[in-house]
Amino acid sequence: MKLLPLIALCATAVSGLVYDTLGHPPPGAKVYSANDVAALRGIGAHYPGHRDRRTVTIRASRSDTDDISDDFLWGIRRANHGGRLLLQKGKKYVIGKRLDLTFLDNIEVQLDGELKFTDDVTYWQANNFYYDFQKSITFWRWGGRDIRIFGKGTLNGNGQRWYNEFAGQEILDSDNTYYRPILFLTENATRVSVEGITQLNSPCWTNFFVNSNDISFDNVFINAYSTNASALPKNTDGFDSLNVNGLSVTNTRVDIGDDCFSPKPNTSNIFVQNLWCNNTHGVSMGSIGQYPGVLDFIENAYIENVTLLNGQNGARLKAWAGEDVGYGRINNITYKNIHIENTDNPIVLDQCYFNIPTDECAAYPSQVNITNIVIENVYGTSSGAEGDVVADLVCSPNAVCEGIHLENVYIKTPEGEEGVIVCDGISGDIGVDCVESTST
Ligand SMILES: *[C@@H]1O[C@H](CO)[C@@H](O)[C@H](O)[C@H]1NC(C)=O
Ligand SMILES: *[C@@H]1O[C@H](CO)[C@@H](O)[C@H](O)[C@H]1NC(C)=O
Ligand SMILES: *[C@@H]1O[C@H](CO)[C@@H](O)[C@H](O)[C@H]1NC(C)=O
Ligand SMILES: *[C@@H]1O[C@H](CO)[C@@H](O)[C@H](O)[C@H]1NC(C)=O
Ligand SMILES: *[C@@H]1O[C@H](CO)[C@@H](O)[C@H](O)[C@H]1NC(C)=O
Ligand SMILES: *[C@@H]1O[C@H](CO)[C@@H](O)[C@H](O)[C@H]1NC(C)=O
Ligand SMILES: *[C@@H]1O[C@H](CO)[C@@H](O)[C@H](O)[C@H]1NC(C)=O
Numbered sequence: 001m002k003l004l005p006l007i008a009l010c011a012t013a014v015s016g017l018v019y020d021t022l023g024h025p026p027p028g029a030k031v032y033s034a035n036d037v038a039a040l041r042g043i044g045a046h047y048p049g050h051r052d053r054r055t056v057t058i059r060a061s062r063s064d065t066d067d068i069s070d071d072f073l074w075g076i077r078r079a080n081h082g083g084r085l086l087l088q089k090g091k092k093y094v095i096g097k098r099l100d101l102t103f104l105d106n107i108e109v110q111l112d113g114e115l116k117f118t119d120d121v122t123y124w125q126a127n128n129f130y131y132d133f134q135k136s137i138t139f140w141r142w143g144g145r146d147i148r149i150f151g152k153g154t155l156n157g158n159g160q161r162w163y164n165e166f167a168g169q170e171i172l173d174s175d176n177t178y179y180r181p182i183l184f185l186t187e188n189a190t191r192v193s194v195e196g197i198t199q200l201n202s203p204c205w206t207n208f209f210v211n212s213n214d215i216s217f218d219n220v221f222i223n224a225y226s227t228n229a230s231a232l233p234k235n236t237d238g239f240d241s242l243n244v245n246g247l248s249v250t251n252t253r254v255d256i257g258d259d260c261f262s263p264k265p266n267t268s269n270i271f272v273q274n275l276w277c278n279n280t281h282g283v284s285m286g287s288i289g290q291y292p293g294v295l296d297f298i299e300n301a302y303i304e305n306v307t308l309l310n311g312q313n314g315a316r317l318k319a320w321a322g323e324d325v326g327y328g329r330i331n332n333i334t335y336k337n338i339h340i341e342n343t344d345n346p347i348v349l350d351q352c353y354f355n356i357p358t359d360e361c362a363a364y365p366s367q368v369n370i371t372n373i374v375i376e377n378v379y380g381t382s383s384g385a386e387g388d389v390v391a392d393l394v395c396s397p398n399a400v401c402e403g404i405h406l407e408n409v410y411i412k413t414p415e416g417e418e419g420v421i422v423c424d425g426i427s428g429d430i431g432v433d434c435v436e437s438t439s440t
Pocket of ligand 6: 300301302
């Protein structure tokens, strides 16, 4: 609990900072010593499971346009290397400038208040961090090591204006130029944990982890809703990843209109437990194999105790096929103890993802191998959208699709009939009775 020498705290000062960590704190900012227990208690910086640290506070915003991003950046730099930035309960902190937070090393952010982004679409579309993968942009990026974000507060993407203006467009449409920011993004980060907070109304994906290791989310609530019935939130996925080893999501609730949890290319060692998803597109491995000549994989996932309500899909594996796509594998994935209600496609294996015509998939079958998949103890009901079909496992001809094992799958239709399982192109016995998609 000793203080670091001052020099270590200040070593990261760089040009371009409005408030230099060497100079006076910006107006309203304060730094408390880790030993000043009474003061830390007084500001709400005592937190179960987290030892007291040097704690930094910054001024709060006075309105939704009172941008405190310079103060926030100062606070992050001042708290870096062993300290904590506290965003206090009942206060709002508005971020109106893009932030590069890729220099972090041992920092805590206690988010008990609300951290909210401005909805200046013109500014953000000109100032963001851009990723080629599905043309993603973000407000900020977090990188470095040992980053812990926790608290009972809210990270608010202020998505309504983005929803209104994006209405009627499609993210995967090649003509789309209306890019929308991701709410939380890590890049080149190792050991990031997020605990307790709410993530609200992201303009686009809620979380995206790029080139990162050991990311964990626990007890987080993700929600996106619109007050405009003709402009619903779109593409507000709970969790997406690219080149990530070690991704854990536990005790988390997601209520959004797109994928609940969907690791993307090159994600391995995935652990999901006690996840609740309402109104989502399900827990999907993929899509992968989209980009020509590129190898993608998703490997070693254990997904247990998931509740999926009112969704488009439940448990899903998806890979691209067609003339100009990539290759790879989805291997060693376990879904266990999955409760599904009122869902269009409770179980899906799709090797001809997106809008590629069936004959093109047949002519150019997916080169994504799907192997060693266990789907065990799945119960509940479908929505009836696919008639009696509750599981649809369709592998492209010629693609490798083997070691697919289902056990104790009891999904009924809304009428209470036993659901039908469709299986095409799978090598070997899948463990349950199933019919070909061409059967009546
Ligand atoms: C709701 O969204 C529609 C579709 O974009 C838009 O035309 C309309 O102006 C929005 N309504 C409000 C109150 O913002
Ligand atoms: C992440 O690391 C890669 C490889 O070292 C590097 O090319 C890239 O610039 C880094 N990204 C950031 C945001 O620092
Ligand atoms: C399963 O997850 C739910 C949350 O969706 C939780 O309430 C329940 O306790 C978990 N069950 C077990 C056996 O841990
Ligand atoms: C789940 O979503 C439905 C709308 O589809 C909503 O009516 C319900 O309140 C949600 N459940 C919970 C527990 O939030
Ligand atoms: C996935 O990893 C492979 C092999 O390491 C690499 O060639 C490929 O570019 C990666 N895919 C993506 C989308 O980064
Ligand atoms: C399969 O994945 C699990 C993690 O879910 C891992 O513990 C196990 O070692 C993997 N199996 C193989 C054969 O790699
Ligand atoms: C897919 O399976 C084939 C046949 O076993 C194998 O040759 C190929 O290397 C596998 N592809 C990947 C990306 O693992």
